[in-house]
Amino acid sequence: MVDQRRSGGAGAAGRDGQGGPERFLVVFPGYHRPWANWIAQRLEFHGRRVTLQRWDPPREVPLEESLGDLLMSTGRVLLVLNDWFFELGPRAAGEWNDVLRGYVADNADRFAAVNLTNRQLPPATAVLEPVSLWSTGEEEAEERLLGRLGIDYRRTTGRQPPASGSRFPNTPPEVWGEVPRRNRRFTGRDDILTELQERLTEAERGNSACTLLGMSGIGKTQIAAEYAHRFSTDYDVIWWVNSDDRNIQRDRFGELSVELGLRSGNEPGERIRAVRDALRRGEPYSRWLVIFDGWDDTDGAGVLLPHGPGHTIVTSRNRGWGEHTDVLDVPSFDRAESTGYLMRRAPHVTSAQADEVAAEFGDVPLSLVQAASLLGETRMEVPEYLRMVREGRLSTVEEPAGDGFPHSSLTSWSILINRLRRTQPQAVEVLSLCASFAPGRIPLGLARAYPQADLPEELRWMSTDLTAWTRALDTLVTYSVLTRESRGPVNTEMGPHQESVHMHRLVHDMVSRLTSDENRETYRKAVRTLLAEADPGNPLDSRQWPQYAELLPHLEPSGALSSSNARVQAAVLNCLQYCRRSGEFTAGTRLAEKIRNHWTVFMDPLAPNMLDLTTQQSNLLRSAGRFREGYELDSAMMQRLRAAEPRNELGELSINGNLASGLRRLGRYQEALELQRQVLADEERLLGENELTSLNARHNLGVGLRLLGRYREAYELDLETLSRRQNALRTRHITTLNSGNAVAHGLRLLGQYRDSVARQEPVVRLHVQVLGPLHPQTLAARTHLALARRREGGFQQDIGPLMDSLMEQLEQVHGRTHYSTLSFINDYGNFQREHGDLAKAKDLIAEAEAGYRALLGPAHPVATGMLANTGLVMQAAGDRSEAMSMFESALAGLTATLGADHPWVLGCALNASGGRNFNGRVADAADLSRDTLRRSRRVLGDEHPLTLSCQTALAADLRALREHEEAEKVEADALLTLTRTLGAQHPHTLSARQRTRPYWDFEAYLG
Known part of the structure; x- marks a missing residue:
């Protein structure tokens, strides 16, 4: 070139x-x-x-x-x-x-x-x-x-190169983040490295990302590492992110915030946001390179993939990356690269022999690395080596290697492992243990961190003999079987008990195939024993979540999901609880289904662990928006419990709590409230008033009261629950934080908007500190704050950008069709309608209404309430007749399901009276306004903003009927109260003074 x-x-x-x-x-x-x-x-x-x-x-x-x-x-x-x-x-x-x-x-x-x-x-x-x-x-x-x-x-002398020039090669980048050590034996690949550089440098600024795509063992990671070293002088920041596991990937990417000197908290979500923002702005460094190695799941691309003046490289087997980045296919070695590599590693091999070996392995780099390592180490003659490979002498190599690799690769691995068995048997034991974890990052140091674990006798040396441990790992690293990893700060030495290794999927597959069934079960039992020992025991504590994230991928490969060991089962359930509490709802529902499939085979359906599984699984299903499935799962379990003898009162109590939650999500609010009252009484009778589950039942009773429009009762109950949780669980507990949300939400529903903002702001700050800004509960807290600020009226210029940001983050975390996202799409549509972007509002409200109908069914109160917002968009667009039809439909539907005095019904009545007025039915409008005002005063009080809106609407209807004296009196009283309660400059007060017809927009709330 x-x-x-x-x-x-x-x-x-x-x-x-x-x-x-x-x-x-x-x-x-x-x-x-x-x-x-x-x-x-x-x-x-x-x-x-x-x-x-x-x-x-x-x-x-x-x-x-x-x-x-x-x-x-x-x-x-x-x-x-x-x-x-x-x-x-x-x-x-x-x-x-x-x-x-x-x-x-x-x-x-x-x-x-x-x-x-x-x-x-x-x-x-x-x-x-x-x-x-x-x-x-x-x-x-x-x-x-x-x-x-x-x-x-x-x-x-003294003249300097231009600032844009290449840095001196001996001067490292300002930030160098765990890039694998440079491979001195790296062969060829010059063309693909050059093309990779060209694609990155020639891409549109801000979107310079390229995925190295290819099968396992093709050399993607080696190419990415060599690129980082070879072009290091072109960058000030180079950061390597192992991406086999989503949680480890998030932690590692977030660690860059420390190296960049960013002011962020300790939670991965908060750090990730800070890092992405800094990279986007190019501050403090614009010449950056981030490498995500082994990122096969594209679901998180929108959350993690950085944009900005720097470059991003992804290595993956997933062609779906073509939707997110440029894609560069990584082929096998060309023949000259293959033979050159073999002859350098094994100098006794001739050119013709190297060609024959390369052909045997299809020029696949990882296979050639193993062949060259063995040939160079043993100086075995190539004809003998190829004969052993082709004859497939070992019985365990009869099945194909899979993943696109030739059959001979498996035999080559057999030769290597047999040699290690003779010369370094402890290395084979470590290797087999690794193969009983999941591929990718393996917390191998668990074998040394928990010497009390009941390991098989032949593996106990791992926790007692550090010299043998180190020698075995060194051997495996030398043979390119494993690579060492570290989760600590850069340049910080980690102890053997903290040691992690990375095992390529191909290596994992090969070793698994070459391990006998008997030995495989021995090692899998050892791994699940270690996983149980490493269980922190408290999945509600967010400080323990990184440890659970590290354990989670290894449950299934180790056989933990099918274990009958009580301690292992407890660890499995704690990992499932971690999924729910940390917001990993999709992963949690998948894990729960796998656990159920295994446990159903051997466990009594009414065993305590099966009850616990059912409780957690239905909670996860509801959190994921699968309300009907969760309710049916709980109903089936309750039928079993009621048919069983003797009675399991605690089991029934747990499932009844779930059923009450299910009924709330299905819109059956009165049934849910009655059942929840019984659950709370039973919890306090059987377990005590201040136990965790009793406090949860008390909180859920508040949710039920809110859904029924009994805002004052709910608020007072939430205040009491918050106080109890603070005393029993402390301020930073995840459920205490949730009570803080509930109290602030209650203030907003009561019309005390300033108090709601003042209460919610510290709640949000605490959520961010403890859970991170992108945890689902934090997003809910931030949403409540945005809505409180919108209602308070003094933050209108700041609300738009805030809602833009929240919309993007909710979609990233939950997806577009999740009920939390749909709720915010609805709120955002209401905001856009108020602030002039009617076309955008129409699209957003239509999307939310369709989404809720699909999720809940058309008869659900939330789906019915959405008609009110659709009507407001139509009315703003001038289609008053259709708008009135929507208002009347919403009013009739919610009256039938919730009764005439529910605040949602009162809001729909306010809109319907406006629709009648605008369509010339002034007398009907006045009648409805009088009745609505009377009901609102009784339900919400004289000073509630909705009551005052009803009073202002009545004044407008009276004026239209030429009853001016009464209209003036009603209007003046409303203005006086609005000025006193909300302030003279509040949008509601200004609108009333300008005689703009008030309306009510529906906030979709599922509890």
Whole structure:
């Protein structure tokens, strides 16, 4: 590859024989591109013309001929040397010395060289008189370079390169985040690395992201790591994110906030948001590179994928990344790369033999790494090796390897593992233990962290013999079977009990296939024992969530889901509880279904753990919006409990609590309230008033009262629950935080908007500190605050951007059709209608209404209430007749299901009276307004904003009937009360003074 460079113009230029600037051809292996770039930059700065040429001459072309091609250029040839330079090809022993002594010596005036290593080079390299840049500072390196080329350094001392130039290669980026150590044996891939760089640099600014796509073992991770090293001088921040597991991925990406010096909390969600914002703005660094390694699930792309002036690389097997990034397919090695790698690792292998081995393994890099490692370590002859591979002597290799790999790969792994069994059996034990975890990141240090674990006798050495442990891991790392990982701060040494390793999926598959059934069960039992020991025991404590996130992926591979061990089952249920409490609803519902499938086979359906599973599973289903499924699951369990003898009163109590929650979500509010009262009475009778479940029952009773419009009762009960939770559980407990939300929500429903804002602001801050800004409960708290500020009226300019941000984040966390997102789409539509974007409001309200109908059915009170908002959009658009029809439908439907005195019904009546007035039915409007005002005063009180809106509407209807005296009196009284309660400048007060007809918009609330 030739990279033409224009001349720089800073220093005094040397001249070639024809009077132009002196020219140089800088020849380098791709491995040393950073040095070549820096050398070119310095020479151009001093007025020389430079051409860069990446060099990897084909082995079939004589070396003298390839060097002769270099001399076809004008000017001198500068070779960038290290020991790797002389392994290109690779060449037969002695070929380089012969050419250096002959051809190069004859043209010594045309060649010069710099040396970047302290390793021994071929003796004849002396003819090039290479100047060493090994381990030098930038100023000294420049002086040596220019001195070797006869350029006067002193004449241009003090002049600096442009700020955009490449950084000196020995100067690391400001932030270097756990990029894998550079592979000195990295082979070829120059073309794909060059293309990757071109795609990243030529992409649209702000969206420079490329996915390296290919099957397991194809070399995606190695290419990404080599890119990070090779182009490190082009970046100030390089951050590596292992992405096999979503929670670990989020933690690791969020850790970048510390390195960037960002002011964020300790929760991953908060850190992620801060990091993405900093990267988007390019502050404090605009030249950044983030690499997500092994990111196969594209669901989280919108939440994590950064945008901005820097670059992003993803490695994945999932072609779905084409919807989010540019995609670069990673092929197998080409044959020259395969054979070159084999011959360098195993020098006794001939070119023809290397070709045969490469063909056997289909040029797949990971398979060739293992073959080369074994051939180089044992010096086994290739015919013998291939014979063993092809004969498939071991009985465990009869099935294909899968994942697109040839059958011979499995046999090659058999040979390696058999050799380790003879020479390092403890390494095989560690490897087999790893294969009983999930692939990807493995918390292997658990084997040392819990010496009390009841491990099989043959594995107990892992917790007692540190030397053997270290030796076994070192062996596996040496054979490229595992890589070490660390979760601690950069450059911080982790103890063996904290050690994690990364096991590629291909390796995991191979080792699993080569482990006998008996041994596999031994290791799986050991892993699930360790997982149970590592269970923190408190999934409600957000500080323990990172540990649960690390345990979660390994439950199924270890066989924990089918274990009959009580401690393992408890750990499984705690992990399930973690999913619910941390907001991982989709993952939780999937896990619960898997647990049920396993436990149903051997467990009594009324066993305590099965009851616990049912409780958690139905809660997760409701949290995910699958209300009917959750209710049916609880109903089936209750039928079993009632038919059983003796009676399980605590079991019935737990399921009754779930049934009450299910009834609320299904819109059967009165039934739910009656059942919830009974649940609370039973909880306090059987368990005591201040137990966690009793307090939860008390909170849920408040939810039921709110849904029935009994706002004052709900608020007073929520205040009491909050006080009890603060005393029993403390302020930062997740359920105490939820009570804080409930109290602030109650104040808003009571029309005390200022108090609601004042109460909700510290609640939100505490949520963010404890749970992070993107936890579902935090998003709910932030939503309540936004709505309270909108109602309070003093934050109108800030509400739009706030709601924009919340809309995006709710969609990221829940998806577009989740009930929490639909609720906010509805609220956002109401806001847009009020502030002039009627087209957007129409689309949002229509989306919310359709979404709720699909989720809940058309007869559900929430789906019915949505008609009111649809009518408001129609009325604003001038379609008054259709709007009135919507208002009347909402009024009739909610009256039938909730009764005439429910606040939602009163709001619909307020809208319907307006619709009648606007359509000329003034007398009917006045009658409805009088009745609605009377009911609202009785239900909500004289000073509630809805009551005052009803009073203002009545005044308008009376005025239309020419009953001016009564209208003036009613209006004046309403204005006086609005001014006193909400303030003279509140939007409600201003609208009433301007005689704008009041309305009521529906907030969709499911409890």
